[in-house]
Amino acid sequence: MNDVNIIGAGLSKFGRQPGTSGRQMAVTAIGAALDDAGISWPDVQVAFGGSDGAGLADTLVAELGFTGIPFTNVKNGCATGGSALVSAVNAIRSGAADIALAVGFDKHPRGAFDPIPAEWGLDDGYGDAGLMVTTQFFGSKIARYMGVHGITPPTLAKVAEKAYRNGALNPNAWRREPMTADEIAGAAMVNDPLTRYMFCSPGEGGAAVVVASAEATRRLGARGVQVRAISHRTRRFGSFEVFSPAVQGTGEPVSVTADAATAAFEQAGIAPGDVDVAQLQDTESGAEIMHMAECGFCEHGAQEQWIAEGRTEIGGVFPVNTDGGCIANGEPIGASGLRQIHEIVTQLRGDGGDRQVPGAPKVGFTHVYGAPGISACTVLTV
Template sequence: MSDVSIVGVGLSRFGRQPGVTGREMAVQAIHAALDDAGIGWPDVQVAFGGSDGSGLADTLVSDLGLTGIPFTNVKNGCATGGSALVSAVNAIRSGAADIALAVGFDKHPRGAFDPRAEDWGLPAGYGEAGLMVTTQFFAIKIARYMEQHGITDPTLAKVAAKAYRNGALNPNAWRREAMAEELIASADMVNDPLTRYMFCSPGEGGAAVVLASEAASTRLGGAPVKVLAVSTRTRGFGSFEVFAPSVQGAGEPSSVSSDASRAAFEAAGVGPDDIDVAQLQDTESGAEVMHLAECGFVAHGEQEKWIAEGLTEIGGRLPVNTDGGCIANGEPIGASGLRQVHEVVTQLRGAAGARQVAGAPRLGFTHVYGAPGISACTVLGV
């Protein structure tokens, strides 16, 4: 079974782009990734990709070139990009290809996501009662968590302020202006305890990754980053998830993020303490707080101290969401997981410019979480 490396990464710009379709953003990201790898589209032997609502990824061949390669559409909520990456990695490991591509993209309208209950295995009345509004779930979950573990409101504002500061250093980010904690905390309340500036917004963008076998990576040279592990998991019994009507069973709810991250660390043969830079899903600032513990980086309740001491800042012990995360970049569902991979690859290459983590980071971690309870994680290394 071949080792797999990332040999090229590419992004479109994130944020509102009038007149530019989601497919066009995907093509921009793919061309950037191909250029980064030093190859052309005809060199790609297999591709996987998807979006939540901006079209079928396989139709991108009309713009990229009709080379006849197998191109599989992937649609897996917020784990779409991660699932495309898993598929590309497995294609190389199986010997089906030496060079593979994963791409994710989306272009969402303004406002909150408005899913249909029937598409998520729920009765129509669930949506008619307003229970498909994601902001309510995120607020309920973090409010419960804060009560259990002694997390205070100022911590939520600190997480969001960090995201905006980091986004200001990222030329591809949507939100590129720092914002004071006081402004974030005093903004309009969306769902208590989360204010409007603590949430990401449905956004626009594309991200692509080129992967290669050990032999192809050696041939191409460049600055490869090894895929040490990649995992996806769905929710288990007892979970408390987006659109879940209740907590199932007795005791503390299980966590799909814990399941996926544990599998990734075990496959990579490393632990959370070994990671030098991390990307954690931050649909809102409470999610980053919870995912710090669910992915094994801190004990539940320790986040308050870590964040107050700046340990998750770019210059801290575990830099988290160095590109601004979803809060600064927005959430184009198909692209977010691969945007995270792009950022970690950039950090491990030492090419992140003003937001570069010091000390030549060697190991990075990415994590996405989404409805109705799915998570994808990677461990990357140089």
Template sequence: MTAVHIAGAGMVRFGKYDPAVTFEKLAVEAARNALRDAGAHRRDIEAVFVGHVFGGPVAGQRVATELGLGGRPVSNHENYCASGATALREAWMAIRAGLCDVALVIGAEKMTDRIKGGVTPDANDLDAQQGYVMTAGHALSARRYMHDHGATREQIAMVAVKNHAHSRHNPYAQYQRPVTLDEVVNARRIADPLGLLDCSPISDGAAAAVVCSATGLKRLGLPTDRPEVRAIGLVSGTLRAGLGDINEEDISRRAGLQAYDMAGIAPEDIDLVEMHDCFTIAEIVRLEGLGLVPKGQGAAWTAQGRTSIGGALPVNPSGGLLSRGHPVGATGMAQVCELYWQLTGQAGQRQVDGARLGLAYCKGGTVSGTDGASVTTVVMSS
């Protein structure tokens, strides 16, 4: 199969933008940054893939038109938080199939003028009808994890402390200041035991990448050693009966195995992880589900610094969703941008030494009666 490379990456800073800054403006700026980084022109782009959740009908076509890419094949991809990575997967498959050599992938979202309060499942979903918001589910997850594994509230809170420490050095992060353990533990309670700083914020933002085959890289005049997208796993939740284990994370296990098998690697080969830490506890249980951390030890690993930059397995050197921000459709591509910068040695003070193989994980949405809606796992190598 044709190898697929990231030729260039671009973002806008995540945050809360004025209503005058539209979805299209955010997406266009990120795309132009990626095109500039790759040395690509509009004429080079053969297809456009756009991930978003709240962008509205044909959002990708609206963005492509503003970019001067009208007439190209444009597709829109919605898999909740995994939307951006799902768009990348579609571009990856198109290039591997020989349908194009140079594609533009964009993940974008404008949430602050659309979302008020907690994010809920679809109104027709049984969980939503019972008022089961995302925060409640993760609060139950944290309580169960603490009970089952003897983890402390402080250990779980250390995920936020770590990720905010990392984000100080990320110019694209929504929050760029460290927080203390006391600040996290004593923050306004949202769903016990989780407080405000255990939860990712409502954000606006966009991230993009130019994706190429070897032929596409040659066309752009680039060397063939650009980071390669080795694998992209995509799985959905399976039906569950009975009470089960809220922290089993079988969906993460299946997504991880799919990517590991496709890339021909083992979990211990991974040098760094961009993890979907929508809540502090989510980072912990998903790392365990992927087989990257032994079950029941994720909280302790965090508190011991093993998932910090300089530790055994750096997780979220970008700052993650907790501090980089979480514009849901953009998150998957923001993770890909971070892996690209890490694997090309462009991450500055948040650089992971010796980074050669990275994994990005996104879990998007819930469906009542299943263990999740969608999970993507992206494996990239230098």
């Protein structure tokens, strides 16, 4: 299997940016990624990218340059960025290109996401019943999980508290004001047990990543971070997912996150315990908690003790969402997965500044989860 390295990663600012379109944020992120890689747009041989509602990624060539390369649009919900990266990596692995780019971007209006049932293979009655409201799904999923595994409400607030504290150290984050766990727990309830500040908000931003073959990395003299593994999975029967919130079959629901993470670790030939820093999808506080166990980093129910002991803090033994995650950055759907990659690359290079994980981390992990049950994971190493 051909080695693939990330040689460039770039972001726009995240958060409300009046007067700046999602396309402009994408172009900013791509420019930053190209500069980081030490190349220009004509050096890119193939590209993949997408957004949920800010336009078609392939049309960015109007601003980037008409070089004639293949540019494929990707739309996989919150896993859009991760899926674009899968495609870019596979293009390098196959020998179709030496240098490829993945980009994700979005610019969502204020308020909750408003998906259309027909676009998800559902009839209008599903929406009429309120089952398209994502906050309701996440509330019910974490409530069930807490009951089964003994997680208490204060732990939800501690996860969000960490997110805002880390976001305050991230110059690109949207939410840069720390909040206490008491403030978070005492905020207005959205869907029990999740309060307002335990959720991420639909947001704005762009992220881009340049990947290259080992030969191109050497030729360019780039600071490569190796893509040790990358996986992408859809739901199996018996899963409990956004827009499909039912426990089917017998026993515990299966997990698309667990499937994607297991595949990534098997491909990488390492264990979850080898990871030094991780980015886990945190659409809300409960998601980060559940994904810690679903990705194999701890036993179900152990998260409460881990968080109480500070293990997931920047200075802990297993730092999670060092850039503030979705809670502090918001969720521009197309960009989130590649924002995670940018943060892990930053950490593995030792460029995290005030939020740098101590001890020169060598192995990083990213995980995205999207509706209606799709996940992408990576293992990155230096």
